[in-house]
Amino acid sequence: xxxxxxxxxxxxxxxxxxxxxxxxxxxxxxxxxxxxxxxxxxxxxxxxxxxxxxxxxxxxxxxxxxxxxxxxxxxxxxxxxxxxxxxxxxxxxxxxxxxxxxxxxxxxxxxxxxxxxxxxxxxxxxxxxxxxxxxxxxxxxxxxxxxxxxxxxxxxxxxxxxxxxxxxxxxxxxxxxxxxxxxxxxxxxxxxxxxxxxxxxxxxxxxxxxxxxxxxxxxxxxxxxxxxxxxxxxxxxxxxxxxxxxxxxxxxxxxxxxxxxxxxxxxxxxxxxxxxxxxxxxxxxxxxxxxxxxxxxxxxxxxxxxxxxxxx
Numbered sequence: 500x501x502x503x504x505x506x507x508x509x510x511x512x513x514x515x516x517x518x519x520x521x522x523x524x525x526x527x528x529x530x531x532x533x534x535x536x537x538x539x540x541x542x543x544x545x546x547x548x549x550x551x552x553x554x555x556x557x558x559x560x561x562x563x564x565x566x567x568x569x570x571x572x573x574x575x576x577x578x579x580x581x582x583x584x585x586x587x588x589x590x591x592x593x594x595x596x597x598x599x600x601x602x603x604x605x606x607x608x609x610x611x612x613x614x615x616x617x618x619x620x621x622x623x624x625x626x627x628x629x630x631x632x633x634x635x636x637x638x639x640x641x642x643x644x645x646x647x648x649x650x651x652x653x654x655x656x657x658x659x660x661x662x663x664x665x666x667x668x669x670x671x672x673x674x675x676x677x678x679x680x681x682x683x684x685x686x687x688x689x690x691x692x693x694x695x696x697x698x699x700x701x702x703x704x705x706x707x708x709x710x711x712x713x714x715x716x717x718x719x720x721x722x723x724x725x726x727x728x729x730x731x732x733x734x735x736x737x738x739x740x741x742x743x744x745x746x747x748x749x750x751x752x753x754x755x756x757x758x759x760x761x762x763x764x765x766x767x768x769x770x771x772x773x774x775x776x777x778x779x780x781x782x783x784x785x786x787x788x789x790x791x792x793x794x795x796x797x798x799x800x801x802x803x804x805x806x807x808x809x810x811x
Contacts (some may be wrong), residue, residue, distance in 0.1 A: 503544050505578060507537045512571035514538075514550065514564075515640040519557045541567070569778060572641040580782060592621030595784045598634040598646030599626065602698060602725050603771065606744040607647065607662075607796060615791050622784050631699055638776055644785040647792070649742065650772045651700040657774040658781075662792050663745065664800025667704060667767035670732045670739035671758045682763035685712055692719035692737035694728050704767045705740050726752050733757045742767070745799040771796075 510527060517523035524531040535552065542549050549564035560568060579593070599608055612624060627637060627646075634646040635654070647662060669683045677683050685708060693716040695705065709716055719737040722728055728739040733755035749757050773789045775781055781789075 503541065505575070507541055508571040509575050510534060510537050511541055511549070511564075512568055512575050512641060514558065515560060515568050516642060517558060520552055523558065568641075569776075573779060576641075576779070576782070590621050591619045591784050591787055593782075593784055594623050594625055595782070595788050596625045596627070596642065596644045597785075597788065598637055598643040598648075599628055600634065600646075600648045600771075601628050601630060602696070602701065603647075603742070603744045604628045606746045607771075607792070610746065610795050611788065611792060614795060615788055618791065619784070619787060622787075624788070638774070641779075643775075644782055645773050645775045645789065647771055647773055649700055650770045651767075652703060653774065656777050658777050659772045659774050660789050660793070661770045661772050661797075662789070663771050663796045663798075665742045665744070665769055665771055666765055666800070667708060667740050667762065668743050669760045669762065670729060670741055671760065672732060672735040672738075673756050673758050674735065675738070675758065677760065678758040680760065683760045684764075685709070685762055685766055686714060688738055689714040690717060693717055694719055694731045694737040694739045695721045696725055696728050696739065696741060697721040697723050701742070704742070708740070708766045729757055730755075740766075742769075743800065745796050 510523075510529065513527060514523055517526065520534060521531050524534045527534065529537075538550060538552075545563070545567065547563050548561050549567055550561060551559045553559075597611070608626060608628075612626070615624060616622065627634070627643060629637070631648055631652075634643065634648060637643045638646055638657075649665070650659065650661070653659075669677070669688060671678045671683075677687060689709065689712075695702070695716070695718050705716065720731065722731070725741060728741065730751040730753060731737060732739045733751035733753065743759075743761075749759050751757060773792065775785070
């Protein structure tokens with residue numbers, strides 16, 4: 500029987516994070532030859548090829564290697580938890596690697612970073628802000644424990660916990676004729692200039708909303724920052740459609756006011772959710788962080804908005 504060490508498992512578990520063997524070796528503080536030997540030893544132990552190593556094409560894990568890396572991450576994570584659990588009784592301690600979708604990060608991350616460490620001073624939160632694609636990739640590679648994203652267009656294979664309800668809202672200039680109304684009908688905006696938030700899944704949210712009503716938006720500008728959408732709306736250059744977010748003031752970055760109105764009938768009803776791979780178990784620290792997020796943010800959103808009409 501070939502002996503496999505925890506260090507070998509740690510090294511192989513990290514391989515999906517790197518495009519080449521040399522990049523992996525540099526980050527893992529090991530020589531490339533030693534890393535290659537560790538991989539070869541593991542392949543002999545399991546009896547099949549785990550990765551393809553070509554200098555010109557980089558590093559590619561085989562299907563067996565991808566499965567082995569996932570199992571190795573589970574073993575390494577369980578070992579880390581075993582060591583941490585042997586500490587001070589029931590007190591949580593250690594890191595939580597949290598990912599957050601960029602468009603609502605400013606609305607939720609400050610509350611978590613301020614309040615959670617006060618309740619659990621032994622826990623350190625590491626934050627990654629990114630796109631859906633970046634966060635999903637980081638979860639799959641084991642660089643994150645959990646990520647906060649919209650419950651829209653998510654692939655299979657992820658466990659989910661709802662954090663707060665969210666829906667598409669109209670952002671209007673204060674002088675807009677609909678600004679005085681309590682709610683807005685999407686059909687009343689379709690012929691007006693639209694400032695589109697150009698990011699996934701926001702693009703799909705809007706496209707699905709218009710298609711469901713047999714409408715098409717008249718796009719005035721496409722911008723990749725929510726703050727810029729609000730700034731252009733506040734200057735009267737068009738209206739915006741953005742998902743509702745907690746801890747948000749109706750003003751632009753320039754201090755100019757905007758008016759935010761819900762839709763009637765509602766449009767793109769969903770939730771912000773915490774997700775993690777189904778084959779990975781949440782650490783007690785990550786689970787406690789989601790509990791805290793639900794406690795602080797779970798009451799946000801309209802009480803009658805309970806579905807996920809845009810999720811998949």
